[in-house]
Amino acid sequence: MSVSTPLKLYNTLTREREAFAPLDPANVRLYVCGPTVYDFAHIGNARPLIVFDVLYRLLREKYGAGHVKYVRNITDVDDKINARAAERAITIRELTEETNRVFQEDVAALGCLAPDVQPRATEHIAEMVSIIEKLIASGHAYAADAHVLFDVPSMPDYGALSRRPLDDMIAGARVEVAPYKKGEMDFVLWKPSKEDEPGWDSPWGRGRPGWHIECSAMSWKHLGEMFDIHGGGIDLVFPHHENEIAQTRCAFGHDVMANVWMHNGFLQVEGEKMSKSLGNFVTIHELLHSDKFGGKAWKGEVLRLAMLRAHYRQPIDWTVKALEEAEKTLSRWYGLLRAHGVTAKSAADAPLRAAFVEALCDDLNIPRAMAELHAIAAKAEPRDSDSQTARAEAEKLTRAAGLLGLLQDDPAAWAHKAPEIDVDVAEVEKLVVERLAARKARNFAESDRLRDLLAEMGVKLKDGKNKETGDPTTEWEVAG
Numbered sequence: 001m002s003v004s005t006p007l008k009l010y011n012t013l014t015r016e017r018e019a020f021a022p023l024d025p026a027n028v029r030l031y032v033c034g035p036t037v038y039d040f041a042h043i044g045n046a047r048p049l050i051v052f053d054v055l056y057r058l059l060r061e062k063y064g065a066g067h068v069k070y071v072r073n074i075t076d077v078d079d080k081i082n083a084r085a086a087e088r089a090i091t092i093r094e095l096t097e098e099t100n101r102v103f104q105e106d107v108a109a110l111g112c113l114a115p116d117v118q119p120r121a122t123e124h125i126a127e128m129v130s131i132i133e134k135l136i137a138s139g140h141a142y143a144a145d146a147h148v149l150f151d152v153p154s155m156p157d158y159g160a161l162s163r164r165p166l167d168d169m170i171a172g173a174r175v176e177v178a179p180y181k182k183g184e185m186d187f188v189l190w191k192p193s194k195e196d197e198p199g200w201d202s203p204w205g206r207g208r209p210g211w212h213i214e215c216s217a218m219s220w221k222h223l224g225e226m227f228d229i230h231g232g233g234i235d236l237v238f239p240h241h242e243n244e245i246a247q248t249r250c251a252f253g254h255d256v257m258a259n260v261w262m263h264n265g266f267l268q269v270e271g272e273k274m275s276k277s278l279g280n281f282v283t284i285h286e287l288l289h290s291d292k293f294g295g296k297a298w299k300g301e302v303l304r305l306a307m308l309r310a311h312y313r314q315p316i317d318w319t320v321k322a323l324e325e326a327e328k329t330l331s332r333w334y335g336l337l338r339a340h341g342v343t344a345k346s347a348a349d350a351p352l353r354a355a356f357v358e359a360l361c362d363d364l365n366i367p368r369a370m371a372e373l374h375a376i377a378a379k380a381e382p383r384d385s386d387s388q389t390a391r392a393e394a395e396k397l398t399r400a401a402g403l404l405g406l407l408q409d410d411p412a413a414w415a416h417k418a419p420e421i422d423v424d425v426a427e428v429e430k431l432v433v434e435r436l437a438a439r440k441a442r443n444f445a446e447s448d449r450l451r452d453l454l455a456e457m458g459v460k461l462k463d464g465k466n467k468e469t470g471d472p473t474t475e476w477e478v479a480g
């Protein structure tokens with residue numbers, strides 16, 4: 001079964017929600033900026049991995065698994081890598097291999113499908129040199145003092161993605177005063193390497209690439225001069241993505257690099273900006289393997305569900321409480337699967353609920369899709385209807401959750417994970433969903449009745465509104 005609902009995506013380039021039309025529906029092409037492998041990935045890095053994995057799954061569902069190409073690069077040459085290797089007194093290769101190995105384990109634990117290609121920057125130096133040569137030949141770059149710089153004023157519409165005023169861009173670029181620079185916005189494509197730094201021979205002497213040129217080279221090699229979707233965190237819009245666009249467009253002479261630019265929102269930790277100095281730096285590896293957060297190691301799927309509770313473009317506040325809620329939900333859902341003998345495999349052909357697909361196709365409205373999953377789960381309770389109907393609902397739940405990368409685990413593996421619950425979670429979720437429907441229908445008497453009923457069960461509600469859709473939302477917790 002394929003998804004026939006039209007897909008709409010918010011495009012940072014146009015600031016509009018647009019109908020998605022791939023350049024070639026038989027070869028839908030997606031590029032996402034990957035990690036710089038100098039340190040373990042943190043939960044801020046986990047967000048784009050999970051968000052774009054959901055997009056990849058949806059595209060595969062819609063266009064066919066063999067018709068989507070997802071490229072996520074590995075930046076294995078960078079000054080941060082050189083510095084860290086020196087600090088730890090290991091070779092650059094040892095550092096990047098170790099970091100990449102842990103990164104691959106982390107993303108697999110988060111339930112992310114492997115991209116079709118994970119190109120490494122160090123294996124694409126020839127492509128980088130080739131793009132730089134094209135830029136010099138067309139007057140968009142210049143060599144000076146063993147460096148090559150992109151000549152920003154040579155591109156009249158530079159800055160179209162970030163739409164920032166020039167002053168802001170200059171400040172954001174953290175311009176160092178360098179005598180070889182013609183303009184203060186000009187950025188490095190190539191720079192010389194000292195004896196002890198990694199370097200490659202080039203027409204401009206032994207050196208190494210700037211960061212931005214890496215993505216232009218790897219996307220060109222694996223997706224072509226123009227492709228469909230480019231994704232990454234909102235922090236990459238400027239200067240990284242702006243500079244990728246400048247390089248690729250000026251090298252190949254097209255009006256666009258990628259037709260759609262998608263960016264996920266910021267992540268905070270317990271209401272604060274995450275930073276090593278604040279002591280709230282959370283790595284995926286520690287969450288999975290230590291008891292540093294909330295007193296226990298967490299399953300990757302729990303992190304994944306907790307990360308999917310906000311719209312991908314909204315900021316998200318990462319909390320231990322959200323992990324606990326996510327674990328409760330998953331334990332409950334896997335319990336339903338066990339009760340009906342359903343697995344991801346047995347549910348593979350179950351129909352997809354239209355409202356669920358519509359939510360996902362509406363610029364990946366995952367919170368709305370999650371509400372649909374809760375509604376399906378409520379109907380999958382064995383005691384609520386005859387067991388065949390309830391089993392069919394459990395299959396629908398599993399099939400739909402699979403598009404979010406959830407419920408793909410062996411349900412038996414969750415049998416011992418049930419946390420101590422002093423309320424009937426399925427019953428509460430069912431009432432919460434009913435109350436949401438009542439609020440949406442402006443039936444306040446019914447909404448109040450359900451609130452009182454829930455209060456009697458010891459459940460506290462927190463109402464809100466989805467900023468994206470304006471739909472009412474409700475979070476609940478057991479009153480302490």
Ligand SMILES: [Zn+2]
Nearest residue numbers: 033034215240
């Ligand atoms: Zn990039």
